[in-house]
Amino acid sequence: MDRFVDFRDLWTGIAGTNEHQLAERFAFVAWSIWHIRNASRLQKPCLPFSSIYRDSLERFLEFHKARRQGQPETQMVLDLKPPITTSYWTPPQTSQxxxxxxxxxxxxxxxxxxxxxxxxxxxxxxxxxxxxxxxxxxxxxxxxxxxxxxxxxxxxxxxxxxxxxxxxxxxxxxxxxxxxxxxxxxxxxxxxxxxxxxxxxxxxxxxxxxxxxxx
Structure with missing residues (x-):
């Protein structure tokens, strides 16, 4: 198991992996921990820490499900005509x-x-x-x-x-x-x-x- 000396080291390790959507899932979990910690400190109602991962995963899936709503369903019939335009995510330039x-x-x-x-x-x-x-x-x-x-x-x-x-x-x-x-x-x-x-x-x-x- 990898050992991390601090949060920055942990984030660097997570960001450097090839596991699909690991960084995004980690962001949801980290935000939940921060949110519940503040709520607990202010004595406000909050989830128990044991429920953080399950709740974070549900919100992560809910977020992506909402993003997909309204998008056309996958066509079952093969369309041989090439699309007019195709969009791809591109990385920024060096130093950006x-x-x-x-x-x-x-x-x-x-x-x-x-x-x-x-x-x-x-x-x-x-x-x-x-x-x-x-x-x-x-x-x-x-x-x-x-x-x-x-x-x-x-x-x-x-x-x-x-x-x-x-x-x-x-x-x-x-x-x-x-x-x-x-x-x-x-x-x-x-x-x-x-x-x-x-x-x-x-x-x-x-x-x-x-x-x-x-x-």
Whole structure:
């Protein structure tokens, strides 16, 4: 069994493995431990520590299930026509980091979840987080919250050259345009624009589109 001297060493070991989605699952578990510890310290109701892994795994699966909702089912009939465009995740350039952010909506519980995964130029996960929040008004509101969290997360990690990538073209365009955003998430856009000024260089990219902005 590997032995780790501290949390950073543990995270480095996890990020360096090839096990599928291990880093993402670890992020859910780590956040649950932190959340339950704070709730216990403040004497608020919380899950017992023995239930952390099971609860974290359920939320991890729920998050990915919500992401898949609305996507077309796999066709059983083979389509011989090649797709017009094909999208692939690409790593950032050398000395850059890429922060992928996403949101999921859980209508049954009136909650939403956001996730951020940061990778280096080799495609290795270096940091990740996930959070739950009360359900905002729209899906774009959730995406805007996730984007703002990705920016603040990257700042807290001391990164200075970051590509921020999400799948909401509406939010990305609002961040790109140098005009006041009058949507329900306009205040989040304004806050995000102010935060990114702390980076030496940053990019906004909407996944599955050709829309990109850098500064």
């Amino acid at each position: 980091f890429k922060a992928n952010f996403d949101g999921a909506v859980f209508m049954d519980s009136q909650m939403a979840g956001i996730g951020v995964v940061i990778r280096d130029s080799g495609g290795h996960v270096t940091s990740a987080l996930s959070e739950r929040l009360f359900l905002p008004s729209t899906v774009d509101d959730v995406e805007a919250v996730a984007c703002r969290k990705a920016i603040s997360f990257a700042l807290n990690l001391g990164l200075d050259n970051v590509v921020f990538e999400g799948d909401s073209e509406t939010v990305i365009k609002a961040l790109n345009f140098n005009v006041r955003c009058l949507t329900s998430f306009g205040h989040l856009v304004d806050d995000a624009k102010a935060l990114v000024l702390n980076f030496c260089k940053f990019f906004f990219f909407a996944y599955k589109t050709d829309w990109e902005y850098c500064c």
